[in-house]
Amino acid sequence: MVDLTNPYTYVPVVLVILAPVIGGLLMGIDRKLTARMQSRMGPPITQPFYDAIKLWGKEPFIASKIQPVLAFGYFGFSLAAFALLAFGQDILLLIFTMAIADLCLIVAAFNSKSTYSNLGARRELLGMMSYEPVLLLAAISISFVTGNFMVGGIFQFETPLLTILPLTFLAMIPVLVIDMKKSPFDVSASSHAHQELVRGIYTEFSGYTLAMVELGHWTRVALLLGFMSLFWAPNLIIGTALAFMLFFIVLVIDNSYPRLDWKTMVKTTWVVGFLLILANIVGLVARLVIFS
C-alpha cells in the first residue's frame, strides 16, 4: 500500500497542485524569451498570472450555457492527464485524456454562431488529426523498448530513452509546436492573427471562461514538457534540462517561421513524424537481428 511516512509519496501530489503554476511560469519565460529574440524588453515572468487574474475579474459574456462547463472541463481533463503522468500511469490513457480535454475546447468553440470560433475549432480538429497519430506512434515505440505502456515502466528501464529513440524524440518537435499553438502551426488560435482569425478557437471565450482555458493551456504545456523529460527518465534533472532545451527550440522555430496553412501542417507532421519513428523502430529491430 501507499507509505504515508515516506516524503517521496507526496511528490506527485505537489506536482499536480503546482502544474498550472509551473505552466504559467513557462508561458512567462516564453514571452520574455520571445521578446528578447525580437530585441524587446518583454513583460515580467509573472505576466501570465496578472492576465489570468484580470480575466477572472472581468464581466463574463457567456455564449451558451454549456460553454463554462466545457471551459472547466478543458482545465480539469488537462490536469487529470498531468496527474496520470505524475503518478506514473498508462501513457495511452494520458494521450486519450489529453484528447478529451481538447475535445471540450473544440465543442465549446463549435457551440456558438461565430465564424471565427467555428473556423478555429475546425482547424484545432485538423491539428489534433496531425499530432495524435505521431503521439500514439511515439507511445508505441516507447512500449516497444520498455515492454509496457506505463510511465513507471520507463523509470524501471535503466538506459535513457533518448539514446535508444533519438528519432522519436525529434518527431515530437512538430507535436509540441502544434499543441503549444506556436508558429508555423498556430493555425487554430494565433495571438497575432488579428485580421484572419481574430483569436480563432478562443474568440467566444471571455472573462473567467477564458481564464480557465488559459489555465488549461498552461497545464498542457507543463504536461507535454514533463512527458518529454521522460526521455532521460532515470535522472530527471537531465530530463528537465532536455525538456527546457526542447522548449527553447520550439521558441526559436516560433520566431523564425511565418504561419503556414493546415495542409502543410498535416503533411509535415505525418511525413516527418511517421518516417522518423518508423526509421527508429526499423533500426532497433535491425540491430536486434544483427547482434543476435
Add this chain to the structure above:
Amino acid sequence: MKTMTKARLKSPWVLHFDCGSCNGCDIEILAALTPKFDVERFGIVNIGDPKHADVLLVTGPANKRNQRVLKNLFDQMPQPKAVIAIGECACSGAIFHNCPNTLGGVDNVIPVDVYVPGCAARPESIVDGVVLALQKLQKVSEGEKVD
C-alpha cells in the same frame, strides 16, 4: 492595493479600431509595439478580439457608415473598459469639421475617457494616454463612481 486592481493595471489588452483615419495614427500605434517603445513590457498586448479587450483605441473621425461597427465593438467589450480617442480626427473631427458624411469626434458615438491629440499622435503620447486610461480602470476597480 488589491490583487485584482494590480492585475488590471498590469495587463491592459488593447483593441485597435480605425474608423476612417489616414493611417498616420495607426502607424504610430503599431510603432508603440516595436522594440523601441515596446509596450508589452507593461503587459499591454494588441488583441484582435473585443471580448478579450480592456481598452479600445479609436483613430479617425466617426462617420455614418462605420458608427454601427464602432458601437457594436464597444458593446462587445466586457466591463471594466476604457476608450481612448487617438489623433485630432478622433478627438474632434479636426479637418473633417462640418463634412456632411462624418459625425465629428468619436465621442458622438461612444463615451470617450481619454483624448490623445496630435496629427499624428506620437507613440509617447499614446503610451501616456493608455496610462491615463489605467487610472480610470483603477478608480472603477476600487469602486469609485466615474462618469
